Amino acid sequence: MEYINKKFLLNKRPVGMPEDNCWKLIDEKIDSLNKGEILIEVKFLSIDPYMRGRMNDGVSYAAPAKIGEPMTGETVGEVVDSKSSLYEIGEVVCIHKGWQTYIKAKDTDPSIYKVPLSTIPMSSYLGAVGMPGRTAFFGLNRVGKPKEKETVVVSAASGAVGSVVGQLALMHGCHVIGVAGGQSKCEFVKETLGFHECVDYKSENFKTDLKNVCSNGIDIYFENVGGPVTKEVSYLLNQDARVPICGFISQYNEKDMLNSDTPFKILSKLENKPFHRFFVVTEWMDEWQNATRILSNHVAKGEIKYKETITEGFENAPQALRDVLTGKNFGKQIIKI
Ligand SMILES: NC(=O)c1ccc[n+]([C@@H]2O[C@H](COP(=O)([O-])OP(=O)(O)OC[C@H]3O[C@@H](n4cnc5c(N)ncnc54)[C@H](OP(=O)(O)O)[C@@H]3O)[C@@H](O)[C@H]2O)c1
Structure with a gap:
């Protein structure tokens, strides 16, 4: 099966509110997998305020996104192809590899983690449980x-x-x-x-x-x-x-x-x-699993409630970021692919 990945590349550093020309949307054919690689079909992309900071080229606690590279961001999706012994087709994972619709990744990528099977919606792993x-x-x-x-x-x-x-x-x-x-x-x-x-x-x-x-x-x-x-x-x-x-x-x-x-x-x-x-x-990376478990228990029991604004369509990601920066979002802003 042939997969086409859509991805937003950072095209230009913004001055003030980022305009559409700060990004370039391109299509890319996914090559076949090598041993130890998986292919993820992205279902949801998280839109977060920190993304605005990554578009600048200034001194910061995190390195700026590079021009010509995928815009930084976290996604959740399903493994649709696997040449890895660690991930099976059908498993749901989170990965921090930018604004992309199909992600080919090494199974050892430190930003991947498996989303446990539960009654909690997958998108919440980008929000209240993420x-x-x-x-x-x-x-x-x-x-x-x-x-x-x-x-x-x-x-x-x-x-x-x-x-x-x-x-x-x-x-x-x-x-x-x-x-x-x-x-x-x-x-x-x-x-x-x-x-x-x-x-x-x-x-x-x-x-x-x-x-x-x-x-x-x-x-x-x-x-x-x-x-x-x-x-x-x-x-x-x-x-x-x-x-x-x-x-x-x-x-x-x-x-x-x-x-x-x-x-x-x-x-x-x-x-x-x-x-x-x-x-x-x-700062507390080594305690992430424990925090995620505590938060998911609270969400599953209805002790933590949350709201999401889910915008349909990958091409709407830039506007969704502007919405977050002006408070048009209500709750966690997510793009449904
Ligand atoms: N330090 C970290 O590790 C870390 C990690 C994640 C997030 N953050 C920070 O946490 C904050 C919240 O992030 P989030 O992901 O939860 O986003 P969010 O609250 O879901 O969305 C952003 C909200 O900010 C408010 N806002 C926007 N412009 C504003 C303005 N001019 N004045 C006052 N409020 C404004 C809006 O709410 P209203 O409509 O109520 O104004 C908007 O809905 C951000 O500052 C983000 O950078 C930090």
């Missing part, structure tokens, strides 16, 4: 270190990471407050995810609303957005507060990042600086 879920798990537990009855505020609360952070914090017995953009996202965060409160940062009353629901101050602020939200939160931080800095999406398209409203800049101006540090989920 990298974003693990980010929430490690960032909250290892950097935030929540204690019972503490007040935890999480931004981008309806999203892939934020939704899991809040639900894990509830399990720790914390008072959990989300910050999200718009009424319907706030309703979802409170009513479906069960946060105690959710404040709409797009409302003109944001400052007062936040202050009202944080009457005991804030012990942990799980930072996902930066900018004006972080400024308002920063005034309410308690003595000994912790701020795990997961990301600052509102600033990712800024042309002059050093002078933009990053959490580092905002928090360093405070008289009483909270403990804050940027973390990357890969």
Whole structure:
């Protein structure tokens, strides 16, 4: 059988919001497999905020994507051909090999792992049970270190990471407050995810609303957005507060990042600086399996709920990334191939 792989190559580094000409969509015929190789038919592609950073050519904790190479990204799919003793046809795997529809990979590729057979949908391995879920798990537990009855505020609360952070914090017995953009996202965060409160940062009353629901101050602020939200939160931080800095999406398209409203800049101006540090989920790579097992148990039992925006069609990946960077997505953004 002949397979044609469609792949998006990085074509040009963006200035501000990435436009369509930053990518090139090409077709490529897949050659037959060599010993130790497998072919994966991709079912879902994950679209994540970090992808914007990889398109830049700057100093960062991760190497930039190279021009002419596949756009960076994780996928989940089914093995459709195998010359490996490790993977059988029909098995479902996750792999981090970029925006592609068919992926030929060595069975020893360190980014592949098998998705266990379960009732959990395959796509959740890109969201609540995947990298974003693990980010929430490690960032909250290892950097935030929540204690019972503490007040935890999480931004981008309806999203892939934020939704899991809040639900894990509830399990720790914390008072959990989300910050999200718009009424319907706030309703979802409170009513479906069960946060105690959710404040709409797009409302003109944001400052007062936040202050009202944080009457005991804030012990942990799980930072996902930066900018004006972080400024308002920063005034309410308690003595000994912790701020795990997961990301600052509102600033990712800024042309002059050093002078933009990053959490580092905002928090360093405070008289009483909270403990804050940027973390990357890969710091706890050796514990991934355990975290995935814990998260999948919670999802299977309905203790962690999540929302996905599934966009059909591989060719819509660039627009889906722009949607994530402007908050048009509602929950984990995924492309269905
Ligand atoms: N450090 C790590 O290892 C790591 C790993 C994964 C993700 N992250 C970071 O975690 C954060 C959340 O990622 P995610 O995958 O869970 O994405 P997500 O929350 O599912 O989607 C992004 C959300 O960010 C919010 N947003 C976009 N522009 C904004 C703006 N200008 N101001 C305030 N909010 C804005 C939008 O929600 P609203 O509509 O509510 O504004 C949007 O839905 C990002 O900063 C990402 O870079 C870090």
